[in-house]
Amino acid sequence: MIPEEVLSVLEDMRSERIRGATHLAKRGAEAYLLLAGNLRGEELRKALREMRNLLPAVNPSMASLYNLSRFIPLTDDPKVVRERVEEFLSLLETSIIEIGNIGSELVDDGDTVITHSFSSAVLSILRRAMEKGRQFRVVLTESAPDYEGIALARELEKLGVGFEVITDAQLGLFARKATLALVGADTVTRDGAVVNKAGTYPLALACHDAGVPFYVAAESFKFHPEKSSDGMELLERPYSRQGYRVRNILFDVTPWKFIRGIITELGIIVPPKEL
Incomplete structure (x- = not known):
């Protein structure tokens, strides 16, 4: 049986409106620490087995929760x-830092970087670029309805x-004035599509039309080992x-063909040339 305080953390995660997959992964880790502090023996094993269903169900669009439950x-x-x-x-912590190091090399002096929603990985890139002395500006959407x-x-x-x-x-309109697009990801599917805050796909299309390189920043634990783009909830x-x-689907799916590269802590993954 899952302790009440663990269920309370899961409920808080379910109601989160601003922070994305990285933040929720940290909260999920907190839930596991609470389990370890309350249960042991066969009770703990049963609870861990139950968490393999409960945690991903908090937000099925986020691969980080699925991967944590298997980790x-x-x-x-x-x-x-x-x-x-x-x-x-x-x-998780070292991944964010390394993505900042790698991704910041894409930001040049005079760049106008356009982004959508809130991403810890994108923020890490922008912070590191600034630390390297790069001069740039950012255009960001308000990202309604949760802003x-x-x-x-x-x-x-x-x-x-x-x-x-x-x-x-x-x-x-503003994609045409940008020189670089950087967004985060909640999931990268097996076929290379990116699931992120709804509005990411229109931004990718606008950047494709305007010839603006569109990059995604995603830690490797956001890669889903099983789900393809047509199977994402x-x-x-x-x-x-x-x-x-008002319909409020929180995420959309951006095909790999519109993505210049996915910035991970292991390097930048680029799509096959045939795409």
């Missing part, structure tokens, strides 16, 4: 769980990076405005 072994020893959680968190872009604007303001916030509807949340129901 933790089915064991009756709390110490093993704690050690694996610590290993996962360490890998993740405003959260990113606050982080850029702290760093002293120049930026401009636009409405989502102006993606096509895209989470939808209830939403209404002025009394009318």
